[in-house]
Amino acid sequence: MRLLLLPALALIALGIAILLGKIETDQRKDVIKIGEFKASVETKQPVAPWIGGLAIGIGAGLAVFALTRKR
DSSP states (O other), X not given: OGGGHHHHHHHHHHHHXXXXXXXXXXXXXXXXXXXXXXXXXXXXXXXXHHHHHHHHHXXXXXXXXXXXXXX
């Protein structure tokens, strides 16, 4: 069950990165479209902090499970 420890640590690291605002999503929106001319706006938004907390919680639970589980 020690193999589960690596994904658990990866989830915890991902959750911390999300909480620190290091991971963003790109969103493109068309503003004007006239014939073949098209103008768009691209915005970057941070991922919601609750997703980071959820990733940390799942990672911690998985780590506890991996360390306490007996063969």
